[in-house]
Amino acid sequence: MLQVTLLHFPFSGYTLQLANQLVNYVDLTFIHSEKIYSQYKDFIDPRIHIIKIEKPRIRNPRNIFVMSAIMRMIREIKPDVLHVQENNDPWYDLMLLGNTMPPLVTTIHDVFAHPGDRDLIPGTQYTRKIAYYRSQRLIVHTNLLKNALVQQFHVPSARVNVLPHGELGSLFQSFSGKKIQEREPYTLLFFGRIWPYKGLKYLIQALPLVAEHIPEVKLIIAGQGENIDHLLQATDKKYYELLSGFILNEDVAPLFQRSTAVILPYIESSQSGVATMAYSLGTPVIASNLGGLAEMIRHEEDGLLVEPRDVRGLANAIIRLLSDTQLQQKIQKAALIRCQQDLNWSNIAAQTVDVYQKVAIK
Template sequence: MDKLSVLMLSWEYPPRVIGGISPHIYFLSKYLAKQDIKAYVVTCDFPGAPAHEVIDDVEVYRVDSYKSPSPDFASWVYLMNMNMQKETATLIKKIGGKIDVIHAHDWLVANAGIGLKHIFRKPLLVTMHSTEMGRRDGLHATGEKMIHETEAWLTYEAWKVICCSDYMINHVKYVFGLPNDKLVMVPNGVNSHGYIADKDCQTFRSKFALPEEKIVLFVGRLVYEKGIHILINAVPKILSKVNAKFIIVGSGYMKEQLLNIVRSMGLEHKVLFEGFLDNDNLAKLQKCADVAVVPSLFEPFGIVALEAMAAGSPVVVSDTGGLAEIVEHDLTGVKVYPNNPDSLAWGITKVLLNTTYAQSLRNNAYRQIKEKYDWEKIAQDTKRIYEEVLGEYSKSFWA
C-alpha cells in the first residue's frame, strides 16, 4: 500500500519568513514525514534558495512568485497564485498524480489550492492561521473586504478547516458561518529542542543590557493588533518600580510612530528597536530575557508566547484569543487585561520583582510545552484528520 501523501501550499517557508506560518509549515511537514507521510511543500521562491530540495524527507518546491511589477499587493497575490497553480499542476502530473490531500495555509494560496482541488479532484483542507476581520477589527477598506471574501471562499471549498485554538474555532465559525462538523482544532507547536539552556548567557545579554538591568522582551510585528503600543505606553510605569531594558524585535508600519513616542518620553536609552534577528540570536535572547511580553489585542494562537515558554522565559500575555488558552494565570504565566498599560505594567513588574515566582512560572510552562505542544503529537493529530477526510472522500461522488 502506498504511503499517504500530502501537498502543502504556503507563500512562506524557510528561508522566506514573514510570520508564524513559515516555521509552522517547516515543523509540521517534517514531523508528518516522521509519521510515514510523503510530504510535498510548494512555496514561493527566495533569493539564494534552491528551486527544489529535500529537507528532513520533505520535498520542497519553490515556484516563480511573479516578479514583474504589480499595481498592488492583491494583484501580486493573484498572479503569484496563477504561477503556483500552474507549476504545482505540472509537479503533480510529474509524480503521477500521487497526491491524496491538498493542505492550504491561509488566504494567500487560496486560488491555487481551490484550482488544484478541482483539477485533480482531491480533498482540500485549510489551516486558518488568522482572519482579516480579526486582524483589522472589522472590515473597513476595499482590500480588506477582498481578503475576507477570499477567506470565505477558501473555507467554503475546504473539506475541513483546521484552527489552532478553540478561540479561533469560534471566531471562524462566526465570521464565515461554518457548520461545527467542518471545524477541527489542532494547536500550533514549538520545537523545545531548539532552546537548550546556555550555561552562562551573561556575555550575550551584555550586548543589549547592563548587568543591573532586567530584560523585557517583545517579539512580533510592529502592528496595531500585536499591542506593541500598549507596551511602549507601559514603559514609564514599569521603570518607576524596576530598572529594565526593553528589547523590541520585529518590524512593521508602526515603527516610526513608536520611535517618536519613545523619544518624546526621553527613553531612547531604555527601549531598543532591534528589527529582525536570525533564529540563533533570537533564541539566545529569549533564553536570557527576564520576561517575555505578548500584549496582543487579537491573537489566534500566540506562537511567540509558546516559544518564550520553551526557551524558559516567564511570559506576560493579554488575556485574549489563543493566548488565554495557552497560559494559565499564576501557573504558567501572567495574564493581564488587553489594551490596558496599567495592567500590563502590573504583570511585568510582578514577574521582575519576584525571582522565586518567575522561576515557578518557567518550570510549569516548560512542563506544559512538553505535554501539549510537541510537534510529534501535533503531526499525529493532523495525520488522523487526513485519514478521516480520505475515509469520507472515498465514499463520496467526488472520488
C-alpha cells in the first residue's frame, strides 16, 4: 500500500475530510499541530497515524526549529509521497530550499493574496513560489488557478491537477450534533472572513432594496476581520444580526440551517469553502459571477450568479429567491446531488491517489 504523509497548516476542515477518505486507499500519516488536533480529534479516523507538533505563532523564530523537526520526521517516515496542504508558512517554504524532499504534492487553495486581506503573513507572497517549483504535482480547485500557475508562474500544465473543493457541511453538522435548526424563510447569511474582497458592502447596500419588497428580511453577518460598523451606520438594526469574531465549530451548521440563502457578493474569488458548506447543508447560494465561484456554481441549477458590484442585480436575485419556494427546493436538490458526485470526499480522495501514483517512489 502507498505510504503517504499529509502535512497541513491552515484549511483544517478541508484537510480532515480528505484524510478520513484517503486512509481507505493509502497508509496515511497525518502531521498537524496540537491545537488543531484538540479541535478535531473526535472526528479523525483511528486508522490514521497521527503526529502532533507544538507550532508557535508564525512570527516566532522558534518555527525554524519546529520545521527542522518536521523535516527529520519526514526523513524517518520515508513516505512514498509527501502531500502538503497550502504553503502559506514562510518557515516551511524556506525549508524546501535546504532539504531533500520525497516526491512532493502541494495543494494550493489561493495562488494570489486576496485584495485587502490583512491576515496575509508578510513575505509569504514571495516564499510560497518555492513550492510551485519544488513540487512534482500541484493540486488546485479551479481552472482559473491552474491557468494562473501555468501562465504567470510558468508551471508546466501537466504538473497541475484540478480537483474539486469537497463539501464541508457534513463535518460541521457533526460538530453541532443531529439537531436541525428550523429554517427562517427570510433570513440571509454572510459567513466567513470579513475583508474588502468579500464585497459585504454591496450586500449591505442591497438590503434596503430587498426590504422594500420583503420587509421581514434579515441578514446574519458572521465572521471576523475588519470592523464593519461604518458599513452598517445607515442600516436599520432590525435588518441585520452581527456575530463578530471567530465562530465556534459547533455553531457553524445551525447558522446555515437557519438561513434561506447564503450570499457571496465577492469582488474577487479563487474558490469557496463557504459555498460547498452551503451546498451540503441545503442552503441555496447567490454569488458573484466571477473567478472560482463562476466555475463552481451552475447558474439557475444549483445556485444563482449575479454580476459583482451590481447592487440592484443582487437585490433582485435575493427577492426572487426568497419569494419562490419552488426555486429554493430546485437549487437545494441540485446542490445536494453535487455533494454526492463531484463534491464527494470519497471521489476526491480517489482522484488525489491518482495524483500520488504519478509521482510516488517506485
